[in-house]
Amino acid sequence: MARTQGSHSDITGPRIRKAALRLFSRRGYAAVSMRQIAAEVGVQAGALYNYTPDKQSLLFRLMQEHMQELLNSAAELPATENAIEALKQFVGFHIRFHLQRPDEVFIAYMELRNLTPENFAEIEALRRNYEDTLEGIFKQGQVEGLFTVTDSKIATLAVIAMLNGVMTWYRTEGRLTLDAVEQIYWDMVRRSVTR
Incomplete structure (x- = not known):
C-alpha cells in the first residue's frame, strides 16, 4: 500500500x-x-491505514513491543551469585522498568481481553517467558536450599501481582523515595519465600 505523498513512515508510524x-x-x-x-x-x-491494517493490529503491536522490550531488558541483567541476589535484582528491575512505562503497563494488563484469540495467544506466550524467569529463580532457590516455596508458579504470579501494585499508587512526589519503596518490597518478597 502506498504512503501519502510527503509522509515519513519512520516519523508518522511511531x-x-x-x-x-x-x-x-x-x-x-x-x-x-x-x-x-x-x-x-x-x-x-x-x-x-498506510501504517496499520486496523485498530486490533495497533493494539497488538503496542503490547508486543512492550513485552519484547521487557524481555530484552531482563535478558541484559548481569549474572548473580545465587537465587537471593537474582530475586532481589528481579524485584528492583520489575519495579523500575514498569514505573517508567505506566501507559504500556496499563494496556498490557487491562486490554488483554480485547485481543483476538490469535493475538492473545502470542502475547500470553511472551508474558509466560517473563514469568518463567522469576519461576526459574524460585526453583534455583529451592535447589540451593534458600527458598521455601510450596508452588513456584503460584509464588511467581503472586510476586508479580504484588510488584505491579506499585504502579497504581507510587508518586515521585510522595513521602517515600523509589529506593525506599524498592527496599520495602524486596523485604516483603524475601520474607515470603525464605526459610
Whole structure:
C-alpha cells in the first residue's frame, strides 16, 4: 500500500503508536476510534491505514513491543551469585522498568481481553517467558536450599501481582523515595519465600 505523498513512515508510524498508546490507556481500547487517533496525530483517518491494517493490529503491536522490550531488558541483567541476589535484582528491575512505562503497563494488563484469540495467544506466550524467569529463580532457590516455596508458579504470579501494585499508587512526589519503596518490597518478597 502506498504512503501519502510527503509522509515519513519512520516519523508518522511511531507518532501513531504513541497517540494510540496514550488514548488507549486514558479512555480504553473500545472507546477509541481510528478517527480519534488520526486527529491526535494530525492526519486524515484514512492515512492511518498506510501504517496499520486496523485498530486490533495497533493494539497488538503496542503490547508486543512492550513485552519484547521487557524481555530484552531482563535478558541484559548481569549474572548473580545465587537465587537471593537474582530475586532481589528481579524485584528492583520489575519495579523500575514498569514505573517508567505506566501507559504500556496499563494496556498490557487491562486490554488483554480485547485481543483476538490469535493475538492473545502470542502475547500470553511472551508474558509466560517473563514469568518463567522469576519461576526459574524460585526453583534455583529451592535447589540451593534458600527458598521455601510450596508452588513456584503460584509464588511467581503472586510476586508479580504484588510488584505491579506499585504502579497504581507510587508518586515521585510522595513521602517515600523509589529506593525506599524498592527496599520495602524486596523485604516483603524475601520474607515470603525464605526459610
